[in-house]
Amino acid sequence: MKKFTHFDGVVAPLDRANVDTDLIIPKQFLKSIKRTGFGVNLFDELRYLDEGQPGQDCSNRPLNPDFVLNQPRYKGAEVLLARRNFGCGSSREHAPWALEDFGFRVVIAPSFADIFYNNAFKNGILLITLSEEDVDQLFAGVEASEGYRLEIDLENQRVITPDGKALAFEVDAFRKHCLLNGLDDIGITLQDEDAIRAFEQKHKQARPWLFRQPA
Amino acid sequence: MSGQTLYDKLWNQHLVKQRDDGTALIYIDRQLLHEVTSPQAFEGLRLAKRKPWRLDANLATPDHNVPTTLKERAEGNIGIKDPVSLIQVQTLDDNCVEYGIEEFKINDPRQGIVHVVGPEQGATLPGMTVVCGDSHTATHGAFGALAHGIGTSEVEHVLATQCLLAQKMKNMQVRVEGKLGLGVTAKDVVLAIIGEIGTAGGTGYAIEFAGSAIASLSMEGRMTVCNMAIEAGARVGLIAVDDTTIEYLAKRPFAPTAEQWEAAVADWRALVSDHDAAFDKVVTLKAEEIEPQVSWGTSPDMVTGISGQVPDPKAARDETVQRSHTRALEYMGLQANQKITDIKLDKVFIGSCTNSRIEDLREAAKVARGNKVADSIKLAMVVPGSGLVKRQAEAEGLDKIFIEAGFEWREPGCSMCLAMNADKLGAGEHCASTSNRNFEGRQGYGGRTHLVSPAMAAAAAIAGHFVDVRSLPANDATHAQEA
Numbered sequence: 001m002k003k004f005t006h007f008d009g010v011v012a013p014l015d016r017a018n019v020d021t022d023l024i025i026p027k028q029f030l031k032s033i034k035r036t037g038f039g040v041n042l043f044d045e046l047r048y049l050d051e052g053q054p055g056q057d058c059s060n061r062p063l064n065p066d067f068v069l070n071q072p073r074y075k076g077a078e079v080l081l082a083r084r085n086f087g088c089g090s091s092r093e094h095a096p097w098a099l100e101d102f103g104f105r106v107v108i109a110p111s112f113a114d115i116f117y118n119n120a121f122k123n124g125i126l127l128i129t130l131s132e133e134d135v136d137q138l139f140a141g142v143e144a145s146e147g148y149r150l151e152i153d154l155e156n157q158r159v160i161t162p163d164g165k166a167l168a169f170e171v172d173a174f175r176k177h178c179l180l181n182g183l184d185d186i187g188i189t190l191q192d193e194d195a196i197r198a199f200e201q202k203h204k205q206a207r208p209w210l211f212r213q214p215a
Numbered sequence: 216m217s218g219q220t221l222y223d224k225l226w227n228q229h230l231v232k233q234r235d236d237g238t239a240l241i242y243i244d245r246q247l248l249h250e251v252t253s254p255q256a257f258e259g260l261r262l263a264k265r266k267p268w269r270l271d272a273n274l275a276t277p278d279h280n281v282p283t284t285l286k287e288r289a290e291g292n293i294g295i296k297d298p299v300s301l302i303q304v305q306t307l308d309d310n311c312v313e314y315g316i317e318e319f320k321i322n323d324p325r326q327g328i329v330h331v332v333g334p335e336q337g338a339t340l341p342g343m344t345v346v347c348g349d350s351h352t353a354t355h356g357a358f359g360a361l362a363h364g365i366g367t368s369e370v371e372h373v374l375a376t377q378c379l380l381a382q383k384m385k386n387m388q389v390r391v392e393g394k395l396g397l398g399v400t401a402k403d404v405v406l407a408i409i410g411e412i413g414t415a416g417g418t419g420y421a422i423e424f425a426g427s428a429i430a431s432l433s434m435e436g437r438m439t440v441c442n443m444a445i446e447a448g449a450r451v452g453l454i455a456v457d458d459t460t461i462e463y464l465a466k467r468p469f470a471p472t473a474e475q476w477e478a479a480v481a482d483w484r485a486l487v488s489d490h491d492a493a494f495d496k497v498v499t500l501k502a503e504e505i506e507p508q509v510s511w512g513t514s515p516d517m518v519t520g521i522s523g524q525v526p527d528p529k530a531a532r533d534e535t536v537q538r539s540h541t542r543a544l545e546y547m548g549l550q551a552n553q554k555i556t557d558i559k560l561d562k563v564f565i566g567s568c569t570n571s572r573i574e575d576l577r578e579a580a581k582v583a584r585g586n587k588v589a590d591s592i593k594l595a596m597v598v599p600g601s602g603l604v605k606r607q608a609e610a611e612g613l614d615k616i617f618i619e620a621g622f623e624w625r626e627p628g629c630s631m632c633l634a635m636n637a638d639k640l641g642a643g644e645h646c647a648s649t650s651n652r653n654f655e656g657r658q659g660y661g662g663r664t665h666l667v668s669p670a671m672a673a674a675a676a677i678a679g680h681f682v683d684v685r686s687l688p689a690n691d692a693t694h695a696q697e698a
């Protein structure tokens with residue numbers, strides 16, 4: 001996982017509540033056995049006017065001119081601004097893989113679905129939960145000025161707007177630590193190998209049927 | 216001090232280590248694997264030169280991509296026409312062979328949708344922690360098991376460490392009290408719950424479903440309810456253990472036997488919330504008020520009773536909701552205030568991990584028996600949840616009832632629930648579906664999904680539009696529950 005550093009990036013607004021993972025990356029693209037290459041199909045059904053197929057060259061597909069990510073002013077966006085319950089629906093990790101591959105490093109919304117929340121952090125994407133009012137104001141700001149950027153200061157847990165206003169956010173200490181240091185959490189868990197083995201022994205003694213092989 | 220909830224007990228029984236930062240390691244007893252969310256996890260293991268921690272905790276079966284026509288299935292993997300799907304199923308087979316993980320392959324009679332297979336085999340037991348790279352893993356909570364849907368990185372984490380990194384959730388109890396009306400099923404109950412609390416109402420919570428109406432459900436009905444906890448935003452759905460749970464599990468292949476069975480049953484009896492347990496939130500519904508449900512929009516909480524109508528977005532409580540209702544009606548091709556019974560259908564799908572078990576098929580068959588699918592319906596299909604469900608249905612003659620009525624009788628898999636295989640909706644087509652998600656494009660590009668119970672789907676197939684199963688002649692679905 002890449003280290004997450006202090007940065008400043010263009011913001012793209014996706015003004016829609018309950019964006020589900022089917023919308024983020026439609027199912028036909030889940031057939032891949034790789035983790036990369038999903039960026040061209042991010043929001044496929046909103047972004048293109050035709051139905052996408054896996055493995056297809058997307059450069060000649062008809063774009064939906066109304067979709068935000070197709071508008072030149074949001075080119076190179078690294079921060080996605082969204083509405084409540086972002087990432088609901090299926091557990092597909094292809095959703096954060098697609099966001100990451102497209103170039104997004106941060107998503108800001110009033111709330112996120114639980115499984116998506118976990119999946120995003122495990123792929124180095126920072127999810128920032130702000131109040132509905134703050135999010136409304138950011139939408140208004142993005143709307144009002146072309147090239148609107150936000151500064152993201154994870155260390156101090158602040159989003160800084162172009163006019164210098166700092167919006168504080170919460171993030172749990174472990175996730176923050178992993179993001180800042182680019183740590184793989186399997187490696188961290190395996191530092192507790194002895195504790196896991198000891199637990200397993202005890203658990204097996206107490207409830208041997210959980211370890212039983214089928215007849 | 217107040218007592219513990221069922222969730223608290225399961226959590227405590229599996230807690231390996233609580234970290235200072237609020238995260239915890241919990242031990243995982245069972246991991247179910249399928250072809251879509253596992254390839255990158257195995258690849259990750261391989262790249263890091265790690266080995267699975269405990270092979271016998273894992274059980275695999277392909278389900279999402281498998282074709283459901285007999286002709287294609289007869290050829291095994293080679294019958295999968297889509298080369299990309301074939302690679303994915305083949306990759307699961309290869310990974311299971313390479314690591315020595317038990318797999319029910321494409322034509323094993325035990326193959327099926329993971330969430331049907333686990334319980335059917337007794338591979339899901341009360342008091343277990345169960346994970347799967349699939350959000351509908353909440354299904355297994357019907358057994359008093361702590362079941363989480365997880366992402367692919369977590370699948371890899373569990374393979375490598377037998378633990379999941381988790382944070383304790385809050386406790387919510389959803390009580391459904393009273394007696395369900397005839398023709399009202401578990402599916403209607405859970406859709407009504409989602410309609411009540413919304414698709415984010417359960418976010419951050421483990422939901423325990425309780426109350427007399429829940430206790431009266433069979434295990435299959437309970438699985439239908441827990442299955443859709445995620446549609447209410449909750450990763451975890453739970454139901455306390457009782458006699459129904461224990462009877463269902465006796466003699467299942469992976470269930471304990473002899474004196475271990477006795478010890479296990481004694482242990483499982485404690486898997487209920489203490490009477491003085493404290494919940495962070497309690498929601499109560501009256502069973503008598505629940506009618507057969509139909510979803511009209513593009514989110515599972517956009518749902519109403521069969522006697523209702525499509526809402527008018529102008530009446531929505533806030534602007535965000537108003538906009539999403541307007542967009543939903545546009546996508547669905549419906550008018551504000553249109554009667555639900557006036558919605559015409561093009562296709563009907565009976566299947567998915569929500570409603571593809573034997574009781575679901577029996578209920579649908581009761582409605583289909585002696586009737587014919589309407590001429591206006593282009594395709595009505597029944598897809599059993601597993602090879603064993605299919606066998607059982609055939610032994611009872613249900614396949615003949617469906618075929619005579621004009622339904623297609625298919626091979627087990629996820630099928631048109633998410634349309635990763637060849638079974639899908641065309642743009643603009645309306646489908647009465649017993650699955651769990653009505654998102655845009657879920658059942659095919661531009662497809663319009665209406666979520667309903669199996670009896671309601673069968674009735675809609677026959678009428679060509681939605682009808683109230685409670686209004687059907689006496690030999691049909693309304694008597695299904697009395698039988």
Ligand code: SF4
Pocket residue numbers: 278279328329330349351567568569628629632633650651
């Ligand atoms: S039946 Fe549908 S919801 Fe269930 S596991 Fe398969 S694709 Fe997912």
